[in-house]
Amino acid sequence: MKRFLLPTEVISGPGCIQELKRFIKEGDKVALITDSFLVKIGVAEKVEEVLKNIGATSQIFDDIPPNPHAEVVGKCRAFVEDIGANVVVCLGGGSPMDVAKVVAMLANNEGTWEDYQWNMKQPANPPLTYIAIPTTSGTGSEVTKTAVIIDRNTKKGTGGDFFFAKGALLDPELMVSLPPMLTATTGIDAMTHAIEAYVGKNNQPFTDALALEAIGILAKYLPRAFSNGDDLLAREQVAIAAAMAGLAMDQSGLGIVHSMSGPLSSYYDVPHGLSNAVGLPYGMAYNIIAVPERLARIAEALGVDITGLSDREAAQAAVETVMDMMDDMQIPKDLNDYFMKYGADEGDIEKFAEESCKMFLMRNNPRNPQVKDIAEIFEAILK
Ligand SMILES: [Fe+2]
Structure with a gap:
């Protein structure tokens, strides 16, 4: 139902x-x-x-x-x-x-x-x-x-x-006073909502439409809002896209990226947008094998010309486009600073992986996670 x-x-x-x-x-x-x-x-x-x-x-x-x-x-x-x-x-x-x-x-x-x-x-x-x-x-x-x-x-x-x-x-x-980095990381949080809702097991046509449109709007206007916080049109479009993505994820669910974000926020106090931004390319790449055709549609929504590409190649292009977007907005690629600050050790990575896999949100992820796979992603993100 x-x-x-x-x-x-x-x-x-x-x-x-x-x-x-x-x-x-x-x-x-x-x-x-x-x-x-x-x-x-x-x-x-x-x-x-x-x-x-x-x-x-x-x-x-x-x-x-x-x-x-x-x-x-x-x-x-x-x-x-x-x-x-x-x-x-x-x-x-x-x-x-x-x-x-x-x-x-x-x-x-x-x-x-x-x-x-x-x-x-x-x-x-x-x-x-x-x-x-x-x-x-x-x-x-x-x-x-x-x-x-x-x-x-x-x-x-x-x-x-x-x-x-x-x-x-x-x-x-x-919204004009929101600093560039917060604009970027909160905007990528919205992008993550749309992507996770679209590839998730509970996807449905109402939320698919909202998610794909939100991805397209964010790809176009988020870099503009980051570059010029006074750009009211860009700010408004990003705000509308965030609401659309919010509806999509609220009613269809999230997945691996938000599940990994949980322990990062609970134990290391990593801001939600930042932990999702760092985890998003890893989460998308992990899911390619399960939903290459859905990630290919995401590539299209992001503005990638997928002519002549297989679904798998287009899905990979979606991951790269998201990484380029984050590079452009100078979002960190890892959370080493947090790992150092909170005096973490090897046990944390295993603990975080186990907790992520047990999270309710993970049930909607299109690929059933293995603790060792998720531990590998945490290893790459944190160390
Ligand atoms: Fe979120």
Whole structure:
């Protein structure tokens, strides 16, 4: 059985945060969840201004680190309940967005986050109105029904239709301050979502269409957004592609690259976009034997002329094109620095390989992984 659902209203374009008025009314109490950097550079202030003009009051919670742990959820929930918010607006990347969607649900329901994350509890009530305003273009969290929170040393995704945002505002004017390297790595995260959804076992026509189009848009516009952060057209296109890729992966699944990313983020705190970027060419190459025809279609979407090439040759060209793209954007090719910093030893590689193979996401990978194969990839990435 296949299912596809998008209840989130997606609005894009320069200045579209003004459209908050479609979801928020005079007198609403808004919890504005963001991060301290966006407060410092004045981006959060722009959203506060729009809320003020609507006649809503807002208070900021900005204590959200990358790769958030369950304790952050507790703190943020207490904040939302203390201020009596009836609306949650999130401004930021995947980390604050994932915390915000969880907190919007918890604030209207009984029980702890642990009950929902680990004990399969289901909410009895609908969440508070939740609006997402992404400032990175990568995770796609603004259109997904999944929240990823680290607990018990596991980067664990929890999903449910109650996590869908009511609205997602993709405003490129709020994205111009994203530094080039973050633009590149978050954009490659989006590319990874599209590629893993497209080659995964649970692929279906709805998500295939979204994934292939997202790959094409990212191939064209991500290098432009990296080269010139003020290019609003490129920023908007990359944001739209990230949302499309987010939908594709949320509803069709991920695979080997995200499975390897799990332990890298949990144990070494590697930013999600970077760990995926470094792992992506390895993951694509590993899957060629299983889905050469699908990787050949990806090559086409990337703009490769595949005339006269076999599927296998075209798939290889897809891997090389992705590597060239990452080279152009100066993304590191390995994570040696993290390996050194965290005092890792041989045992980590074996442990990471075993954990990756057991991850739920890996079940969607088109090639069933062997621990020794995955250990070889970690060996190449980390040492
Ligand atoms: Fe991702």
